[in-house]
Amino acid sequence: MSEALKFHFDVDGDDFTSAGKASVQVKKNLRQLGLSPETIRRVSIAMYEGEINMVIHAGGGIADVTVTEDCIEILLSDKGPGIKDIDKAMQEGYSTASDNIRSLGFGAGMGLPNMKRYTDYMDIKSTVGVGTDITMRVNI
Amino acid sequence: MKISTIKDLLDAKVICCEEGLSRHVYSACGSDMMSDVLAYVKDQAVLLTGLVNSQVIRTAEMMDMNCIVFVRSKMPTAEMIELAKENGMIILSTEKRMYEACGLLYSNGLVGNRVKNV
Numbered sequence: 001m002s003e004a005l006k007f008h009f010d011v012d013g014d015d016f017t018s019a020g021k022a023s024v025q026v027k028k029n030l031r032q033l034g035l036s037p038e039t040i041r042r043v044s045i046a047m048y049e050g051e052i053n054m055v056i057h058a059g060g061g062i063a064d065v066t067v068t069e070d071c072i073e074i075l076l077s078d079k080g081p082g083i084k085d086i087d088k089a090m091q092e093g094y095s096t097a098s099d100n101i102r103s104l105g106f107g108a109g110m111g112l113p114n115m116k117r118y119t120d121y122m123d124i125k126s127t128v129g130v131g132t133d134i135t136m137r138v139n140i
Numbered sequence: 141m142k143i144s145t146i147k148d149l150l151d152a153k154v155i156c157c158e159e160g161l162s163r164h165v166y167s168a169c170g171s172d173m174m175s176d177v178l179a180y181v182k183d184q185a186v187l188l189t190g191l192v193n194s195q196v197i198r199t200a201e202m203m204d205m206n207c208i209v210f211v212r213s214k215m216p217t218a219e220m221i222e223l224a225k226e227n228g229m230i231i232l233s234t235e236k237r238m239y240e241a242c243g244l245l246y247s248n249g250l251v252g253n254r255v256k257n258v
Contacts, residue, residue, distance in 0.1 A: 015192045016193075016195075017193070017219070018194075019195065020194075020195060020202075023198075023202065024198060024201065027201075027202070035221050037204065041181065041202070041204055042202070045178055045181075045202050045203070048178070048198065048202050049175065049178060051191070052195070069168075085193045102173075103198075104191075104193060104195065105172060105173055105174040105175075105189075105193065105195055105196065106172075106174055106175055106195070107175075108173040108175040108176055109175075110173075110175035110176060110178065110179050111175055113179075114175060114178050116181055117179070136172040
């Protein structure tokens with residue numbers, strides 16, 4: 001692979017039912033590239049959690065996935081409320097999600113820890129009232 | 141454990157992808173919280189859940205699971221069944237409650253000891 005492959009997605013914030021569509025598409029694209037099932041699984045789970053977060057907390061956003069020879073990079077960007085305390089948000093079990101979100105099966109406080117667990121690098125830049133940018137990388 | 145055995149043990153109805161009943165699963169996960177399911181990768185697992193929405197199908201797909209059992213007689217929507225069919229995901233529905241369904245599978249040998257952290 002000489003040139004980096006890029007995929008761009010707009011994540012709709014109004015429709016919980018369709019949340020995860022971008023991750024499903026990325027999983028399909030990575031399968032076509034012949035990457036290992038474990039790498040594909042790690043990327044798609046991390047991105048799926050991120051996508052769900054953007055839908056339930058931030059009213060949607062954008063996702064950019066870049067595949068190079070060495071790694072797969074996922075950039076998630078939203079203009080949501082931002083994360084007040086990132087250290088707290090990284091703790092397993094800590095969540096600010098409403099009961100309504102919990103009734104949908106999310107908001108267990110595992111999203112961000114899962115994203116870190118499945119990736120080799122993760123960086124969160126967040127400003128309250130402005131939005132959140134998350135960069136994740138999975139080495140190939 | 142063969143998926144057809146799971147169907148028999150749980151006295152479950154097959155909702156879709158019946159052609160996959162001869163496939164095997166080696167571990168199981170019972171939860172209504174999808175992020176808890178996403179926390180641990182298991183090889184060729186079955187998901188038991190009482191949660192009914194499209195994200196259940198997507199979560200199972202992300203985890204490379206190949207069978208979902210809805211407990212407490214829960215039934216997936218037509219949209220969920222379509223999503224499952226696209227991925228060859230076998231869907232079962234049982235009247236049994238979560239505790240009993242998990243207990244039956246566990247005591248019959250589906251012990252879920254192949255859990256691994258990635």
